[in-house]
Amino acid sequence: MEIEKINIAIVDDHTLFRQGLVKLLSESNEVNVLFDADNGADMINKLCNHPLPEVILMDITMPVMDGYESTKWLKDNHPDINVLALSMFEEDKPIIGMLKSGAGGYMLKQSKAGDLISAIKGIAHQSFFINELVSGKLLRNIQNNQPVKSQSIGLSANELKFLELCCSDYTYKQIADMMNLSPHTIDNYREALFQKFDVKSRTGLVISALKNELIKL
Amino acid sequence: MEIEKINIAIVDDHTLFRQGLVKLLSESNEVNVLFDADNGADMINKLCNHPLPEVILMDITMPVMDGYESTKWLKDNHPDINVLALSMFEEDKPIIGMLKSGAGGYMLKQSKAGDLISAIKGIAHQSFFINELVSGKLLRNIQNNQPVKSQSIGLSANELKFLELCCSDYTYKQIADMMNLSPHTIDNYREALFQKFDVKSRTGLVISALKNELIKL
DNA sequence: TTCTGATAAGGTATTTATACTTACAAATAT
DNA sequence: ATATTTGTAAGTATAAATACCTTATCAGAA
Numbered sequence: 001m002e003i004e005k006i007n008i009a010i011v012d013d014h015t016l017f018r019q020g021l022v023k024l025l026s027e028s029n030e031v032n033v034l035f036d037a038d039n040g041a042d043m044i045n046k047l048c049n050h051p052l053p054e055v056i057l058m059d060i061t062m063p064v065m066d067g068y069e070s071t072k073w074l075k076d077n078h079p080d081i082n083v084l085a086l087s088m089f090e091e092d093k094p095i096i097g098m099l100k101s102g103a104g105g106y107m108l109k110q111s112k113a114g115d116l117i118s119a120i121k122g123i124a125h126q127s128f129f130i131n132e133l134v135s136g137k138l139l140r141n142i143q144n145n146q147p148v149k150s151q152s153i154g155l156s157a158n159e160l161k162f163l164e165l166c167c168s169d170y171t172y173k174q175i176a177d178m179m180n181l182s183p184h185t186i187d188n189y190r191e192a193l194f195q196k197f198d199v200k201s202r203t204g205l206v207i208s209a210l211k212n213e214l215i216k217l
Numbered sequence: 218m219e220i221e222k223i224n225i226a227i228v229d230d231h232t233l234f235r236q237g238l239v240k241l242l243s244e245s246n247e248v249n250v251l252f253d254a255d256n257g258a259d260m261i262n263k264l265c266n267h268p269l270p271e272v273i274l275m276d277i278t279m280p281v282m283d284g285y286e287s288t289k290w291l292k293d294n295h296p297d298i299n300v301l302a303l304s305m306f307e308e309d310k311p312i313i314g315m316l317k318s319g320a321g322g323y324m325l326k327q328s329k330a331g332d333l334i335s336a337i338k339g340i341a342h343q344s345f346f347i348n349e350l351v352s353g354k355l356l357r358n359i360q361n362n363q364p365v366k367s368q369s370i371g372l373s374a375n376e377l378k379f380l381e382l383c384c385s386d387y388t389y390k391q392i393a394d395m396m397n398l399s400p401h402t403i404d405n406y407r408e409a410l411f412q413k414f415d416v417k418s419r420t421g422l423v424i425s426a427l428k429n430e431l432i433k434l
Numbered sequence: 435t436t437c438t439g440a441t442a443a444g445g446t447a448t449t450t451a452t453a454c455t456t457a458c459a460a461a462t463a464t
Numbered sequence: 465a466t467a468t469t470t471g472t473a474a475g476t477a478t479a480a481a482t483a484c485c486t487t488a489t490c491a492g493a494a
Contacts, residue, residue: 099356130352138355139316139345158471169421171450184473191453201480202451203419204386210427211434217427375441388480401443408483418450419481 005032006124007051011043011070012036012059012086017109021057024113031120040065040073053081054124058103060087060094068101075102082123086116092137099138105129155196155214162189164215167206222249223341224268228260228287229253229276229303234326238274241330248337257282257290270298271341275320277304277311285318292319299340303333309354316355322346372413377431379406384423384432 008031012018015038022033035050037043039062056074060067071083085098085106095106104123107116122129130138155163158179165175172190176183194200197208209215225248229235232255239250252267254260256279273291277284288300302315302323312323321340324333339346347355372380375396382392389407393400411417414425426432 104356126353128353128356130347130356135347135352135355136343136345138352139321139347156471166420167424169416169418169424171418173450182473184475185471187452188472190451194452199386200452201386201388203383203423206420206423207384207386207434217424373440390480399443401445402441404482405442407481411482417482 005030006055006120007032007034007053008055008057008120009034009043009046009050009053010036010057011038011040011062011067012057013038013062014059025117028113028117030117039063040067040070043070044073047078052078055082055084055120057086057120058083058098060085060089060098068097071098071101071103082127084119084123084129090133092140095134095137096141099134105131106134107131108133155193159189159193160214162186163193163205163209166202167209167215167217222247223272223337224249224251224270225272225274225337226251226260226263226267226270227253227274228255228257228279228284229274230255230279231276242334245330245334247334256280257284257287260287261290264295269295272299272301272337274303274337275300275315277302277306277315285314288315288318288320299344301336301340301346307350309357312351312354313358316351322348323351324348325350372410372431376406376410379403380410380422380426381432383419384426384434 008025010018010021010025010033012021018036018038022036025031025033034053035046037046041064043056044065058067058071062070065073067085067087071085074081074083082105083098083103085095085103086109087094087098087106088109089095090108098106104127105119107119111119119129119131158181161179162175165178170178172186173183176186179186190202190205193205197205199205199208210217225242227235227238227242227250229238235253235255239253242248242250251270252263254263258281260273261282275284275288279287282290284302284304288302291298291300299322300315300320302312302320303326304311304315304323305326306312307325315323321344322336324336328336336346336348375398378396379392382395387395389403390400393403396403407419407422410422414422416422416425423432427434
């Protein structure tokens with residue numbers, strides 16, 4: 001049984017590499033290269049004149065419009081097209097950056113053709129393809145985006161308690177009762193926290209506290 | 218040649234499950250169960266009286282000290298111990314939550330024994346183990362800081378927009394301007410949402426919206 | 435048609451929240 | 465021993481939020 005080929009496009013400014021890749025993949029009976037482009041802007045033009053590809057192989061460093069921008073544009077304008085980043089860089093920054101921009105996978109240019117085709121097939125079917133290269137980096141990325149510790153903004157015990165009670169439907173008067181303090185004292189805490197968090201309302205305070213992970217819901 | 222067994226511990230409050238797992242894994246010639254604990258606090262105690270395990274299998278929901286807290290504690294106090302989350306939940310939230318807390322992998326309790334042992338071996342050698350279950354969620358997590366649009370409480374488009382703008386330092390008047398509506402109309406939205414969420418203040422509304430995951434931060 | 439529900443908006447009264455100023459005792463620092 | 469800071473609390477004034485009530489469209493249903 002004849003399997004439908006996966007339609008792809010290649011965006012890379014290294015002409016020789018790009019054309020070689022076109023040649024190489026064209027020989028495969030699993031993918032079909034619809035077109036190739038020199039950079040993001042070129043790609044946008046050519047998308048109008050060609051059928052939409054399922055997958056786009058995307059380089060990162062390109063003139064005029066680079067891989068990050070191009071990927072973001074695709075996510076906004078053609079969210080169904082899957083982007084597979086294809087680069088020589090194996091550092092955290094470009095990998096995480098491309099994934100954040102919307103790429104569903106990341107392959108190295110030094111990969112074997114078979115692995116690249118596997119990745120293309122994977123991303124076409126699942127809209128993402130996670131390999132060894134990126135899995136660890138992904139994990140480290142979310143683990144490192146971690147708690148801006150409560151020490152960063154010095155809060156007294158009472159201020160913290162007040163802050164927690166603030167994240168609720170209670171009025172300040174009720175909070176004052178709960179903490180066995182005068183509403184005026186609560187008012188002092190409020191003003192101090194407004195200054196420390198640079199906000200002008202209780203809602204802003206609550207949002208900031210949550211963003212800084214000083215309190216949990 | 219005899220291969221060194223991987224020393225592990227199991228933390229889970231479901232006694233039968235835990236003991237069964239101990240039995241099951243003890244029969245393996247690849248892992249060695251040093252001890253098991255009922256919850257995080259119990260684990261901390263037992264860590265003092267036993268050799269340090271290389272890997273700890275960690276449940277999430279436990280009394281006294283849950284999996285998130287326990288994992289964080291381990292990362293702070295024994296950063297060399299690898300935590301493999303082991304839970305029945307396959308939702309995004311617990312998975313991302315455990316990984317953020319410091320777990321190096323996540324396995325479902327409904328996994329096969331062989332897969333669990335593979336994961337234990339993987340995490341012992343690489344300090345992380347990413348499977349199909351988590352890879353997609355990890356990717357979506359860093360790409361998608363968007364709210365998971367939930368239809369659970371019927372909100373109109375404008376109400377939802379208002380709700381989002383509510384999670385801020387803006388006054389209602391400013392929000393009215395942004396939405397090109399009269400402050401009175403905004404007031405209608407507010408009242409409608411107060412009823413739907415059963416709250417009496419903007420802060421309560423914001424908290425409820427966040428808890429219901431109608432809004433992201 | 436008439437009725438109804440959803441949406442937008444005006445009026446007004448009361449309660450909370452916000453802002454700024456002062457005070458005073460206890461703890462700390464100099 | 466005398467300032468200085470810190471935590472507590474009061475007074476007052478204004479702005480914002482909350483609560484209720486009413487009106488006007490408009491679209492679709494009875």
